[in-house]
Amino acid sequence: MKNLILLVEDNTELATTVVDFFEKKGALVDYAPTAKLALNLLNQNKYDIVILDLMLPGMSGLELCQVIRREHDVTLPILMLTALDSVDDIVYGFNCGADDYLTKPFVLPELEVRVAALARRNGLKRDVKITIGPITFDRRTHQVFRDGVEIKLSKMGFQIMRIIVEEYPRVVSKSELIQKLWGDSLTESDVLRSHLYQLRLALDKPFTTPLLKTVHGVGVTFQNID
Structure with a gap:
């Protein structure tokens, strides 16, 4: 089954690269440059995973992560992308509800295996x-x-x-x-x-x-x- 991914990233160039990479791998990707659009898409679709940039205009990725956990799906896997790589930043990201954390710059194959692992674990959690x-x-x-x-x-x-x-x-x-x-x-x-x-x-x-x-x-x- 194809994974349906929501990518929330305000860097258009990076977002295009990520979307192209995953679509060539057979995944389906929706793209949102803002938290507001991401929330609209979450209301309309059932995603297998969210790839979420930490630094977004308006509502931050951390705030959006908390909203998803509080109002949408407590089990939806969330992988955070960020240039902030201190231990405190990473711990805070997990405390806000992230399941995994990948710092920028990153290589696409690593992002791919992390997404696959999170999607697989989420599928296992839903199977009877x-x-x-x-x-x-x-x-x-x-x-x-x-x-x-x-x-x-x-x-x-x-x-x-x-x-x-x-x-x-x-x-x-x-x-x-x-x-x-x-x-x-x-x-x-x-x-x-x-x-x-x-x-x-x-x-x-x-x-x-x-x-x-x-x-x-x-x-x-x-x-x-x-």
């Missing part, structure tokens, strides 16, 4: 049944299968599995898991470690090849996925 290699994850029935064999998980194990499945192939950090599972409630990291251990026993112990992978100092993801 998700298949990744030997894993089948069914949101509706709350069932998980590996190679056709049902894996019995606890309620918390299922929630952890859901997050890892939806974010694959990205590595999910322990802090992100804690935030998504318990919010602002104070939770010991040992509690998460215990749940991950139980998930690993259920998912990997009956099989010869381990799937759940801990990336030291980073987080967890799947491995040995064909």
Whole structure:
């Protein structure tokens, strides 16, 4: 299926380059030079991803990102483009609702793979049944299968599995898991470690090849996925 992309960028030359690149790749791209036009397009269309410049005339990209999250779609992937590359700028962008951040100047192939990754993750989040290699994850029935064999998980194990499945192939950090599972409630990291251990026993112990992978100092993801 072709991705429908909304590009919000006031630099006409850059916008033309990006639009031409993605359309040659088979994507469909709508272009808005202002936040006002972007909001009109968002009211009319269902986009797979928004590529959003930070510095826009009138309403800034950060303000537009907040409006999208508040009034349109909390799950719509937003990739911010900006020349501002300090840690504070990047953190603030994420806090405003961005899913990814690419600093200018950038190369188009990198933008392409980032867009593809965000669109894929968003598609996974919307699917009722998700298949990744030997894993089948069914949101509706709350069932998980590996190679056709049902894996019995606890309620918390299922929630952890859901997050890892939806974010694959990205590595999910322990802090992100804690935030998504318990919010602002104070939770010991040992509690998460215990749940991950139980998930690993259920998912990997009956099989010869381990799937759940801990990336030291980073987080967890799947491995040995064909």
